[in-house]
Amino acid sequence: MDDFLIFDGAINSPEGYYASGVSGGIKKTGNLDIALIVSDPPAISSSVFTRNIVKGHSLLRSMKLTGRFPCSGIVVNSGNANACVGQDGNNDADEIAAIISEALSCRPENILTASTGIIGRRLPMDSIRGGLIKAISSLTGEVEGGHLAELAIMTTDTVPKESSVAFTAGGKKITLSGMAKGSGMIHPDMATMIAILTTDCNISQELLDLALKSVVDRSFNRISVDGDTSVCDMVTLLANGCAHNQQISDKGSRDYRKFLKALEIVSTDLAKSIASDGEGATKLIEIRVFNAKNKADALAVARAVAKSPLVKTAFFGEDANWGRILTAAGYSGAEFDPEKCEIRLGSISVYSEGKALQFSEAEAKDILKEHDITITIDLNAGDSDEIMWTCDFSYDYVKINGSYRT
Amino acid sequence: MDDFLIFDGAINSPEGYYASGVSGGIKKTGNLDIALIVSDPPAISSSVFTRNIVKGHSLLRSMKLTGRFPCSGIVVNSGNANACVGQDGNNDADEIAAIISEALSCRPENILTASTGIIGRRLPMDSIRGGLIKAISSLTGEVEGGHLAELAIMTTDTVPKESSVAFTAGGKKITLSGMAKGSGMIHPDMATMIAILTTDCNISQELLDLALKSVVDRSFNRISVDGDTSVCDMVTLLANGCAHNQQISDKGSRDYRKFLKALEIVSTDLAKSIASDGEGATKLIEIRVFNAKNKADALAVARAVAKSPLVKTAFFGEDANWGRILTAAGYSGAEFDPEKCEIRLGSISVYSEGKALQFSEAEAKDILKEHDITITIDLNAGDSDEIMWTCDFSYDYVKINGSYRT
Numbered sequence: 001m002d003d004f005l006i007f008d009g010a011i012n013s014p015e016g017y018y019a020s021g022v023s024g025g026i027k028k029t030g031n032l033d034i035a036l037i038v039s040d041p042p043a044i045s046s047s048v049f050t051r052n053i054v055k056g057h058s059l060l061r062s063m064k065l066t067g068r069f070p071c072s073g074i075v076v077n078s079g080n081a082n083a084c085v086g087q088d089g090n091n092d093a094d095e096i097a098a099i100i101s102e103a104l105s106c107r108p109e110n111i112l113t114a115s116t117g118i119i120g121r122r123l124p125m126d127s128i129r130g131g132l133i134k135a136i137s138s139l140t141g142e143v144e145g146g147h148l149a150e151l152a153i154m155t156t157d158t159v160p161k162e163s164s165v166a167f168t169a170g171g172k173k174i175t176l177s178g179m180a181k182g183s184g185m186i187h188p189d190m191a192t193m194i195a196i197l198t199t200d201c202n203i204s205q206e207l208l209d210l211a212l213k214s215v216v217d218r219s220f221n222r223i224s225v226d227g228d229t230s231v232c233d234m235v236t237l238l239a240n241g242c243a244h245n246q247q248i249s250d251k252g253s254r255d256y257r258k259f260l261k262a263l264e265i266v267s268t269d270l271a272k273s274i275a276s277d278g279e280g281a282t283k284l285i286e287i288r289v290f291n292a293k294n295k296a297d298a299l300a301v302a303r304a305v306a307k308s309p310l311v312k313t314a315f316f317g318e319d320a321n322w323g324r325i326l327t328a329a330g331y332s333g334a335e336f337d338p339e340k341c342e343i344r345l346g347s348i349s350v351y352s353e354g355k356a357l358q359f360s361e362a363e364a365k366d367i368l369k370e371h372d373i374t375i376t377i378d379l380n381a382g383d384s385d386e387i388m389w390t391c392d393f394s395y396d397y398v399k400i401n402g403s404y405r406t
Numbered sequence: 407m408d409d410f411l412i413f414d415g416a417i418n419s420p421e422g423y424y425a426s427g428v429s430g431g432i433k434k435t436g437n438l439d440i441a442l443i444v445s446d447p448p449a450i451s452s453s454v455f456t457r458n459i460v461k462g463h464s465l466l467r468s469m470k471l472t473g474r475f476p477c478s479g480i481v482v483n484s485g486n487a488n489a490c491v492g493q494d495g496n497n498d499a500d501e502i503a504a505i506i507s508e509a510l511s512c513r514p515e516n517i518l519t520a521s522t523g524i525i526g527r528r529l530p531m532d533s534i535r536g537g538l539i540k541a542i543s544s545l546t547g548e549v550e551g552g553h554l555a556e557l558a559i560m561t562t563d564t565v566p567k568e569s570s571v572a573f574t575a576g577g578k579k580i581t582l583s584g585m586a587k588g589s590g591m592i593h594p595d596m597a598t599m600i601a602i603l604t605t606d607c608n609i610s611q612e613l614l615d616l617a618l619k620s621v622v623d624r625s626f627n628r629i630s631v632d633g634d635t636s637v638c639d640m641v642t643l644l645a646n647g648c649a650h651n652q653q654i655s656d657k658g659s660r661d662y663r664k665f666l667k668a669l670e671i672v673s674t675d676l677a678k679s680i681a682s683d684g685e686g687a688t689k690l691i692e693i694r695v696f697n698a699k700n701k702a703d704a705l706a707v708a709r710a711v712a713k714s715p716l717v718k719t720a721f722f723g724e725d726a727n728w729g730r731i732l733t734a735a736g737y738s739g740a741e742f743d744p745e746k747c748e749i750r751l752g753s754i755s756v757y758s759e760g761k762a763l764q765f766s767e768a769e770a771k772d773i774l775k776e777h778d779i780t781i782t783i784d785l786n787a788g789d790s791d792e793i794m795w796t797c798d799f800s801y802d803y804v805k806i807n808g809s810y811r812t
Contacts, residue, residue: 054735054736120757338459354490355490397719
């Protein structure tokens with residue numbers, strides 16, 4: 001069967017995964033701030049990391065280990081990015097892994113680490129040590145534990161972001177789940193995006209890497225909240241083989257295509273959820289670029305529109321301001337003829353052949369009132385398409401990001 | 407003498423220039439919206455235009471004429487960008503030039519045109535015709551008329567932007583004046599920046615072009631309000647030779663260096679004034695990048711910091727948030743070692759050698775309370791420096807840009 005069952009799961013829904021979310025005293029509010037995900041048996045792992053040349057210490061540690069050592073678990077803390085604190089930060093990440101690996105009777109290199117939060121402050125290790133012990137004793141295969149793990153990685157997120165899908169490959173039921181945090185670097189420097197994905201699929205390391213790279217490029221790399229790339233962005237995918245399907249190792253196979261599709265469903269769902277829950281966001285805006293000269297041009301136009309503060313504030317104001325969309329496309333660097341391109345807001349064509357079109361402001365207002373809005377830009381310059389998601393820019397974005405660290 | 411006298415002048419302060427600013431019924435408020443600047447005798451002209459591939463009709467017309475025909479005058483209207491309205495827009499720009507040229511007994515190609523305002527709406531030519539006649543009859547060499555011309559090109563600007571300097575070359579007194587409008591594309595699509603510069607200097611066309619290009623690159627191209635490049639950005643410099651100095655035609659000459667310096671004084675003054683008066687701005691932020699690997703890297707870092715909504719909202723909140731500055735530098739694409747760079751806010755060093763530094767929050771607060779703030783980023787990666795100016799990002803930016811067109 002070619003069906004994909006999308007269901008309300010959690011990060012520990014696939015076979016062999018256990019999760020917990022506890023308070024380790026990092027957040028002053030007492031909110032959950034340590035998430036632990038464990039795979040028994042150990043999983044293979046693949047990760048994609050921020051391209052920012054400034055990188056957090058927990059992330060740098062994971063960069064050295066992912067894909068090279070079996071992964072027994074991953075610890076994520078929120079509230080502190082463990083970044084820009086010098087050698088202490090490396091030591092703290094090592095100690096966290098050591099505590100967890102000792103409890104799980106594995107080696108420190110089997111434990112991945114991730115952090116998100118304030119930049120430039122040391123982790124409060126005294127209270128974290130106790131938190132880690134609590135996280136281990138709270139591990140569970142129950143979905144409630146998975147939900148707690150998600151809560152423990154959130155910072156200014158207003159809604160949890162979890163997505164699960166099940167499908168069959170080689171006659172076996174495979175489950176793939178993900179959880180993520182967004183979105184906007186925040187009060188004061190919450191280092192944006194972390195996504196953890198788990199699956200019980202049996203798949204080769206090579207194809208796991210290939211699948212993650214290609215799917216991240218068209219999901220997590222297709223969202224923009226404020227254009228800022230954080231020092232802790234990280235997506236990690238674990239696969240532990242507990243579904244006992246015949247290993248997927250041929251990239252031309254139907255099973256690999258199904259795995260890819262399942263990964264895309266979960267990743268796109270999480271990515272859109274991050275954009276939709278961008279700091280202060282009131283709307284999710286989908287930007288579709290059609291018929292660009294090439295892929296790079298299509299993406300350049302989508303990115304320019306997605307990042308333009310003028311476009312984003314106009315949507316916050318529910319203003320059918322296509323001139324700003326055209327202007328952003330015009331400075332994107334893409335080659336196209338403005339006289340030949342068309343812009344649509346929802347189903348309404350507003351600009352075509354170098355001219356503003358007459359349209360009903362009332363009809364436009366109805367479209368702009370919706371939470372989900374689609375902008376279509378047809379460049380008529382080739383046959384490449386791209387899609388991106390962004391949110392609007394509101395008073396609350398300024399409020400959230402303009403507030404004092406202290 | 408090497409002195410440059412900076413004085414309170416207007417666009418018609420140099421010899422041989424006349425100006426007026428009138429209401430032509432374009433702005434619903436009845437505010438001034440047509441500026442006319444006339445040079446008698448005709449001037450040579452040089453212009454720099456937006457690199458946006460979408461361009462307004464008035465600007466496209468000027469692109470064909472500047473530097474090729476003597477310039478007797480330039481008409482600038484605000485309130486309507488004359489952009490994206492098809493062939494009608496070209497005809498309207500032609501008609502405006504024809505009305506002015508007939509009154510001045512010159513040819514239409516001796517008149518340059520510029521427009522700034524709403525995109526996608528036709529100019530109200532019926533009322534503009536009357537406005538143009540009024541503009542001609544109001545022409546004056548008095549500084550008050552020059553100030554009115556500046557008022558007539560403003561859109562959401564909150565303060566007029568004028569700058570004048572006098573110096574001597576070849577024993578003659580030379581005056582160079584400028585006026586500009588900013589800053590942020592606005593309600594609904596005020597097409598950002600227009601600057602007009604006038605001088606009575608006698609200078610060759612070749613050096614006029616060279617001077618303008620090099621000075622624009624380090625003044626108007628070094629400011630960022632929201633990162634959006636409009637379809638009507640335009641800087642035009644007129645030189646009519648009325649100072650009767652021996653023509654400046656040698657780029658190695660002392661007189662050319664003095665001209666360049668005077669042009670830089672006026673252009674930088676106007677550019678900083680545009681950044682400082684960015685939409686909703688409460689602060690002017692100067693970003694100094696030192697010791698980059700090369701000029702391109704230095705500029706990339708300055709631009710990334712100047713454009714980051716996270717940096718800009720933090721300054722609005724008077725928050726010493728150096729983590730966002732480092733993060734922006736980190737994703738700028740420039741090559742440097744985060745472990746070797748240093749960040750200073752005003753005189754306070756906040757980050758160095760890969761680590762947050764202890765600093766007095768009270769002292770930082772004092773610096774951040776000021777209107778003018780300097781960020782220094784020393785990359786320690788080479789010997790190239792760059793400088794940019796930007797403003798903070800406030801609630802009012804969202805308010806101004808989120809409001810309805812209608």
